[in-house]
Amino acid sequence: MNDSTKANNKGTAVVTGASAGLGKVYADRLAQRGFDLVLVARSQDKLESLAAGLRSDYGVAVRTLVADLSAETDLEKVAADISADASITLLVNNAGASTLGSVFDLSDAKRDEMNKVNVTALVRLSHAIVPQFKARDRGTLINIGSVLGFFNLPISTVYSGTKGYVASFTHGLQQEVAETKVVVQLVLPAATATDIWEKSGVPITVLDPASVMTPEDCVDAALAGLDLGEAVTLPAVENAELYAAYQAAAAALFGASQNGKPASRYGIKH
Numbered sequence: 050m051n052d053s054t055k056a057n058n059k060g061t062a063v064v065t066g067a068s069a070g071l072g073k074v075y076a077d078r079l080a081q082r083g084f085d086l087v088l089v090a091r092s093q094d095k096l097e098s099l100a101a102g103l104r105s106d107y108g109v110a111v112r113t114l115v116a117d118l119s120a121e122t123d124l125e126k127v128a129a130d131i132s133a134d135a136s137i138t139l140l141v142n143n144a145g146a147s148t149l150g151s152v153f154d155l156s157d158a159k160r161d162e163m164n165k166v167n168v169t170a171l172v173r174l175s176h177a178i179v180p181q182f183k184a185r186d187r188g189t190l191i192n193i194g195s196v197l198g199f200f201n202l203p204i205s206t207v208y209s210g211t212k213g214y215v216a217s218f219t220h221g222l223q224q225e226v227a228e229t230k231v232v233v234q235l236v237l238p239a240a241t242a243t244d245i246w247e248k249s250g251v252p253i254t255v256l257d258p259a260s261v262m263t264p265e266d267c268v269d270a271a272l273a274g275l276d277l278g279e280a281v282t283l284p285a286v287e288n289a290e291l292y293a294a295y296q297a298a299a300a301a302l303f304g305a306s307q308n309g310k311p312a313s314r315y316g317i318k319h
């Protein structure tokens with residue numbers, strides 16, 4: 050433990066997928082806010098160079114965990130590491146994988162990668178830390194979903210499925226910690242200018258530039274949403290009531306399903 054760690058009362062923030070895109074910006078902004086950091090991704094060189102810059106710019110303690118979150122042994126290693134580190138007060142489950150295109154063209158490996166990184170790792174790491182947050186009655190979990198979690202494109206079948214899971218799981222966690230001081234935020238970015246597009250097979254240049262946000266704006270808005278106490282932050286959506294209306298419609302639909310008998314339009318007679 051170095052001097053900056055001892056002096057730090059914010060604690061340590063873990064950022065998965067910190068080597069690029071949104072995760073890299075989260076790492077910068079959280080360091081700026083005075084958090085020590087644990088940076089997780091596969092690209093050791095990128096993590097080390099980011100860590101060196103953050104130590105020098107902000108004087109915080111930064112350690113790196115090189116891990117492939119789609120690999121069970123690496124995931125368990127990260128889960129065990131963060132469970133054992135009592136200084137952790139914030140986790141950003143940001144790492145994500147995306148391959149877009151028809152589900153019929155999607156290889157088993159690419160489908161599994163999305164399921165493992167976007168869902169299995171996010172769930173495992175949430176489980177590794179939230180019980181500790183709950184026991185301490187302190188801590189913040191930020192899960193990164195996507196607007197494609199509530200809207201399907203024909204090319205986003207599996208990706209949308211994973212992000213729909215993230216939203217549903219995160220809302221469940223929010224209910225589970227409702228009586229505590231633990232904060233769970235769901236962040237739902239729309240198109241943001243990161244490498245994920247190129248990796249997904251759809252270059253960002255095909256999108257209307259007016260629909261694409263910078264990663265800096267996206268993370269700054271998401272952290273502003275966190276500061277405002279938003280449970281769900283949609284950085285690009287002007288009318289914040291829209292998501293509440295969407296959730297209210299889902300609740301009304303659930304209520305309407307609690308009937309115990311087929312709807313009259315099916316003509317089932319007893």
Ligand code: NAP
Nearest residue numbers: 066068069070071090091092118144145195240241243245
């Ligand atoms: P990105 O630039 O491609 O960065 C993805 C990060 O995740 C990288 O640091 C990458 O690091 C890490 N990662 C990917 N697979 C990994 C694995 N198997 N193990 C460990 N780390 C892994 O993407 P981004 O746009 O910043 O995405 C961040 C999050 O935002 C994702 O959850 C994404 O789904 C979500 N999102 C993005 C957009 C958008 O338009 N950009 C929109 C909505 C939601 P390594 O390659 O070094 O492992």
